[in-house]
Amino acid sequence: MVIAAASSPAFLPRGELDRLLDLLHDDGRTVIGPMARDGAIVYDEIRSAADLPVGWTDEQAPGRYRLRQVDSPRQFNFTVGPQGWKRFTQPPRVPLGTATRDGVKVEFETATPEPRRLAFLGVRACEIAALLVQDRVLAAGPFADDDFRARRANALVVAMQCTRAVSTCFCTSMGTGPEVTDGYDLALTELDDGFVIKAGSQEGERLLGKLAPGKADEAQQASVADGVAACRASMADQGVAAEGLPARLMDRLDNPRWMEVADRCLACANCTMVCPTCFCTSVGNVSDLDGAINHTERRWDSCFNGDFARVAGGNFRPRRQDRYRQWLTHKFATWHEQFGTSGCVGCGRCIAWCPVGIDVREELAAIAPPYEEPAAPPTPAPIRGAMLDGLSPLPMVSYSPAVSQPAPLRADSSVATVRAVAPETADTFMLWIEPRDAALLQASPGQFVMVDQPGFSPVPISISRVADGALWLTVRAAGAATQAFTSLEPGAQVGLRGPLGRGWPIDRALGRDVVIVAGGIGLAPLRPTIDAVLAQRDRFGQVLLAYGARTPGDRLYLKELDAWANAGVEVAQIVDRAGPEWLGQVGVVTQVLDRRDWHGRDAVAFVCGPERMMQATVSALRTAGITRRRIFVSMERHMDCGIGICGHCQIGPFFVCRDGPVFAVAELGDLFGREGV
Amino acid sequence: MEAEITPRPRVGVVKLASCDGCQLTLLDLEEQLLPLTERFELIEFPEATSRRSSGPYDVLLVEGSVSTPEQLEEIVHLRGQTRLLVTIGACANAGGIQALRNWADEPAWRAAVYPTPDYVASLATSTPVAEHVQVDAELRGCPIDPRQLLELLTALRIGRRPQLDGESVCLECKRRGNVCVLVAGGQPCLGPLTQTGCGAICPAYGRACYACFGPREQANVPSLHGWLGKELPQVQVDRLFAGFNAWSTPFRDPAERAVRHAHGNAAEPDAAGSGADA
Numbered sequence: 017m018v019i020a021a022a023s024s025p026a027f028l029p030r031g032e033l034d035r036l037l038d039l040l041h042d043d044g045r046t047v048i049g050p051m052a053r054d055g056a057i058v059y060d061e062i063r064s065a066a067d068l069p070v071g072w073t074d075e076q077a078p079g080r081y082r083l084r085q086v087d088s089p090r091q092f093n094f095t096v097g098p099q100g101w102k103r104f105t106q107p108p109r110v111p112l113g114t115a116t117r118d119g120v121k122v123e124f125e126t127a128t129p130e131p132r133r134l135a136f137l138g139v140r141a142c143e144i145a146a147l148l149v150q151d152r153v154l155a156a157g158p159f160a161d162d163d164f165r166a167r168r169a170n171a172l173v174v175a176m177q178c179t180r181a182v183s184t185c186f187c188t189s190m191g192t193g194p195e196v197t198d199g200y201d202l203a204l205t206e207l208d209d210g211f212v213i214k215a216g217s218q219e220g221e222r223l224l225g226k227l228a229p230g231k232a233d234e235a236q237q238a239s240v241a242d243g244v245a246a247c248r249a250s251m252a253d254q255g256v257a258a259e260g261l262p263a264r265l266m267d268r269l270d271n272p273r274w275m276e277v278a279d280r281c282l283a284c285a286n287c288t289m290v291c292p293t294c295f296c297t298s299v300g301n302v303s304d305l306d307g308a309i310n311h312t313e314r315r316w317d318s319c320f321n322g323d324f325a326r327v328a329g330g331n332f333r334p335r336r337q338d339r340y341r342q343w344l345t346h347k348f349a350t351w352h353e354q355f356g357t358s359g360c361v362g363c364g365r366c367i368a369w370c371p372v373g374i375d376v377r378e379e380l381a382a383i384a385p386p387y388e389e390p391a392a393p394p395t396p397a398p399i400r401g402a403m404l405d406g407l408s409p410l411p412m413v414s415y416s417p418a419v420s421q422p423a424p425l426r427a428d429s430s431v432a433t434v435r436a437v438a439p440e441t442a443d444t445f446m447l448w449i450e451p452r453d454a455a456l457l458q459a460s461p462g463q464f465v466m467v468d469q470p471g472f473s474p475v476p477i478s479i480s481r482v483a484d485g486a487l488w489l490t491v492r493a494a495g496a497a498t499q500a501f502t503s504l505e506p507g508a509q510v511g512l513r514g515p516l517g518r519g520w521p522i523d524r525a526l527g528r529d530v531v532i533v534a535g536g537i538g539l540a541p542l543r544p545t546i547d548a549v550l551a552q553r554d555r556f557g558q559v560l561l562a563y564g565a566r567t568p569g570d571r572l573y574l575k576e577l578d579a580w581a582n583a584g585v586e587v588a589q590i591v592d593r594a595g596p597e598w599l600g601q602v603g604v605v606t607q608v609l610d611r612r613d614w615h616g617r618d619a620v621a622f623v624c625g626p627e628r629m630m631q632a633t634v635s636a637l638r639t640a641g642i643t644r645r646r647i648f649v650s651m652e653r654h655m656d657c658g659i660g661i662c663g664h665c666q667i668g669p670f671f672v673c674r675d676g677p678v679f680a681v682a683e684l685g686d687l688f689g690r691e692g693v
Numbered sequence: 694m695e696a697e698i699t700p701r702p703r704v705g706v707v708k709l710a711s712c713d714g715c716q717l718t719l720l721d722l723e724e725q726l727l728p729l730t731e732r733f734e735l736i737e738f739p740e741a742t743s744r745r746s747s748g749p750y751d752v753l754l755v756e757g758s759v760s761t762p763e764q765l766e767e768i769v770h771l772r773g774q775t776r777l778l779v780t781i782g783a784c785a786n787a788g789g790i791q792a793l794r795n796w797a798d799e800p801a802w803r804a805a806v807y808p809t810p811d812y813v814a815s816l817a818t819s820t821p822v823a824e825h826v827q828v829d830a831e832l833r834g835c836p837i838d839p840r841q842l843l844e845l846l847t848a849l850r851i852g853r854r855p856q857l858d859g860e861s862v863c864l865e866c867k868r869r870g871n872v873c874v875l876v877a878g879g880q881p882c883l884g885p886l887t888q889t890g891c892g893a894i895c896p897a898y899g900r901a902c903y904a905c906f907g908p909r910e911q912a913n914v915p916s917l918h919g920w921l922g923k924e925l926p927q928v929q930v931d932r933l934f935a936g937f938n939a940w941s942t943p944f945r946d947p948a949e950r951a952v953r954h955a956h957g958n959a960a961e962p963d964a965a966g967s968g969a970d971a
Contacts, residue, residue, distance in 0.1 A: 372916050
């Protein structure tokens, strides 16, 4: 393999490495590089070349890492240790801000990122790839994380090409190394007597100009090429079959091997902690005794944790096999669709640092082996986890006339004032709330807000109406935070963020029959859709609202149900259990749909309720002639951030908070209704 | 101040079979102690006051395992006096180190230890509080962690769910930047099975976690046991689980094997009786 070089490579004698460090220090940078500590190579502050781990080398195997002294002058004679550079680009704990409460008044102050100027010394090719993946995940989406961007912008990358690999390395098969080709300021390759060095950016050129090393001679350049080639060759038999892997893996969601690996997996989260691209976080509160001053902090979390996918009503991934499958399929399959790249860079950390030595390469080979026929996924694969074109995030018909552009996503809450809290049913109530930030009123049907009370985790609540400069939120008192809403008095303040997510694509329903199916509190996010349809009733065909509830007393918006029926919506209600006062239908909501026929009628359906109910409903709607591309469901998942950076609400290639919560069933493919995703 | 307007919740701290270390954690809160007493009325706390109370309690912190007939009677009575019962520490949550006797012949051991065993009224087993009465929350550890205690009290006051994570110790180890003592050091560390909350203290000082916070959700004991057993004799691995949380369900099998193994091989505790049945 020939190393691409913009300018001809130079040679820095080993004794002059300190000159490079001095230059970096002179630029006001703290240099972070490898040190030998506690039996491993870790990244920490390097004051001079003397801090570097001379003569240390590493041996790695599944579940095993050892450092060993060898007779070598080399200072970088090892591969990757337990820590990735994400420790510095996305640190384990980041202060987000302070939420204060003074009586009914609340205030939210956002922390300003003030990153140090850093230089990363000794960044391996796989680690550069990881930084570039992080760029896509944390800074290239609709929301770019300020803290990450600031840290990344303030870090200079001094790369180190690998000339040796350990048994856990597989960068070659992931296409990320060992050659350093991109994403660096300076790149070094270590020889016994010094470093061949080249620049990869203007800043690198500038530093190299000041350093003014001599040219690398032909022998030195050949040594580099040979060393890197030998490194590549040594990995020939220890990779993964990455070609076509995403499709193969997603075809094997039911492979019994998931259960077998779950017997070994500890769900301890070590793989995700050491992975340089795993980015999931959650937010914690540190409060004073009165909850008056609350410091919020974002910290590393993991999809292996029990609370990660938990919502008030249960846990979407209760079993280890669910969590392992989520991690592996996201990393190697759905990451591609979501971020345009693999989530794995082949560094092998998850293999070495797994306490029981689970090797992703073996698991992938067992779960998703290459097809026997070369061009194989035989039938056109079901649409799975692909966004449909033309699903505009905003409907043409809006109940909020001012809508033009979606509001930019924000990480900070703005203050809103409670107008009233009123009971709706035995366990639900309406939170009527007036935001200070007018952008919150520009919500489209099906969107949601994060309601933020100082000292509590923010709660995602769908918007059930926007009117008179205020939001109507229908809330079920399911946990401590929602319970706390019930005691809010008029005039009390809370924080709001939003509007968030992709709502119902009402434009798809123009000129067509509209079928709205709601289960229980699932009517709340559908009410704005009904409002929007009724606002321009003549632009739609027949409109059916099928509403199922556990008991008559669990139905929401009783007066409005009648009003809608009088305004041109066919309202069919059905309850699971009825008392003597109930004269209507008893049963499940699909019974309402069983007698319908929309074949050849281009109808569009909007469905919201518990996932099981939605599953049954979708099946009934398809039988009645509505295709999966025209059936839209609103998905529930654990949401922590609401803006697509915390990872909790992941389903296949989607963040439910950002890409949903409303999806066409065709977009979700066979992830819809599947257990444990 | 708001703290003076709202009535102060009545808090009690009681102990069953235990060493008092957990309740002392409350005193270790030091600078928070006065603000806490302004917000909570400590009506029963023998380590701090000789004033006694019979309840009722809004919050009762219970330390220690149920080890004697009196304790069993007492905990049932206290439950009736208490709105929110919180068990603190490995003894109350899991039976404690003294639960190792659950696999032994209790009268024989009693006779081996006490000159007049008849004076000692003891149940055959040392058991967690939750085996006898409903427990509303638990603080793990041997001893408990002061930050978790403070979080529990803060959460009670604010009305939020206490932020007591169920994740493994490993996450905190990695956040701290500790090098894994199991993977890099070959030490038999129970961190992957153990509930977090301690701040990963032991690995931070280069020693293996011995699970004083007890098993976490989804603790996969057989897998780690099998892995450690590749390097260590089975009995040595079993013994790792025969600690403060031996009686907790996920640890029970290996802990029992360890106790029975020790029992079978150790002459002394058996000398007085027919203890060994393994």
